Amino acid sequence: MKKLLIILTFVFGVTLAYGQEKGAEKAEPKHDKFRWGFSFLNVWTDVKGTTPDLYTKPSLGGTLKVEYYPVEFLGITAGIGYQQRGYGLILPDTGFVAPSINTYRNRVRTNNVEFPIGLILKTPKPIAGGSTWLTATLGISPLRMFEASDVYLSVEDGFHVVKDVTAAFSRSDSPLFVSIGPEIDTSAGFLQVQLIGSFGSSEVFTAVNNPKGYSAKNRFFGVSIGCTF
Numbered sequence: 001m002k003k004l005l006i007i008l009t010f011v012f013g014v015t016l017a018y019g020q021e022k023g024a025e026k027a028e029p030k031h032d033k034f035r036w037g038f039s040f041l042n043v044w045t046d047v048k049g050t051t052p053d054l055y056t057k058p059s060l061g062g063t064l065k066v067e068y069y070p071v072e073f074l075g076i077t078a079g080i081g082y083q084q085r086g087y088g089l090i091l092p093d094t095g096f097v098a099p100s101i102n103t104y105r106n107r108v109r110t111n112n113v114e115f116p117i118g119l120i121l122k123t124p125k126p127i128a129g130g131s132t133w134l135t136a137t138l139g140i141s142p143l144r145m146f147e148a149s150d151v152y153l154s155v156e157d158g159f160h161v162v163k164d165v166t167a168a169f170s171r172s173d174s175p176l177f178v179s180i181g182p183e184i185d186t187s188a189g190f191l192q193v194q195l196i197g198s199f200g201s202s203e204v205f206t207a208v209n210n211p212k213g214y215s216a217k218n219r220f221f222g223v224s225i226g227c228t229f
Contacts, residue, residue: 035067035190035228039081043196043222046087047204051216053091059084059106059220063116067228074200075120077137085218086148103152110169116141116177126185136180141198145171168209173202175218189229198225 020091041061046054063081126142137190148169152161181194200218 002060017148031069031072033069035069037065037067037189037192037224037226037228039063039065039079039192039224041083041196041222041224043198043220045085045218047216048219049202049204049214049216051087051214052089052212055088055090055104057088057109059086059109059222061102061114061225063114063226065116065226067120069120073122073124075122076118077120077139078117079115081114081116083112083114083123083141083143085112085145088138091150107151107153107195108165109116109149109151111147112143112145114141114143122183128182133183133185134180135183135192135194136178136217139176140174141177142174143172145150145169145173165209166204170203170206172198173204173218175200179224181224189227192224192228194224194226195222197221 039062043059043061044056045059046056061081061083063079065077065081067075067077069075086102086109089108090104091106108116113143116139118137120138121138122131122188123134130221145166148164150163150165154160177196177198179194179196181192184191185192198218198220202217204216204218205214
């Protein structure tokens with residue numbers, strides 16, 4: 001993931017530099033009806049409902065997408081991507097520290113293939129110097145969870161305990177997502193920076209290893225950075 005972040009940062013930098021070089025040649029913002037591109041997500045995930053004590057965890061994701069704008073201020077988007085979800089468990093230490101002290105070592109991570117589909121709304125005219133629009137997207141992101149792991153971090157010896165808990169979690173969900181932020185015409189492409197939230201619609205837990213009958217739904221909040229061409 002660190003390598004992916006470095007590559008994306010390089011792509012954004014090259015795009016912006018190229019856009020500045022071409023800015024003098026093309027002062028008027030362009031309108032492309034069909035675009036393709038990608039987004040990188042850095043979000044904080046957890047589940048909301050009747051749950052054990054937990055806390056949010058940073059999670060990464062990425063999406064390949066297409067966009068179509070029948071008119072300048074209205075578009076649709078669809079894509080396919082990978083998204084981490086999950087949460088951290090607030091549990092007492094098992095022996096190295098006093099039992100009443102939580103060490104934030106235990107976390108549950110799910111790995112998901114997602115298919116986001118959404119409606120894009122843009123300001124009718126550019127703002128901030130004529131090359132930036134404010135955009136908002138509302139849609140759903142059907143997902144298929146293919147792996148879930150319970151990880152206990154052993155910082156003393158580095159031998160982390162990893163358990164496969166895939167059977168304890170539902171395999172499918174259709175979270176609602178909403179995002180808002182600027183879109184910048186760089187002449188080489190469009191740079192998109194969005195605040196994003198996602199809210200699951202289906203039960204997360206199954207009956208497997210769930211004696212207390214916990215019930216919750218997925219959610220996350222964070223930032224999406226992308227480019228379209």
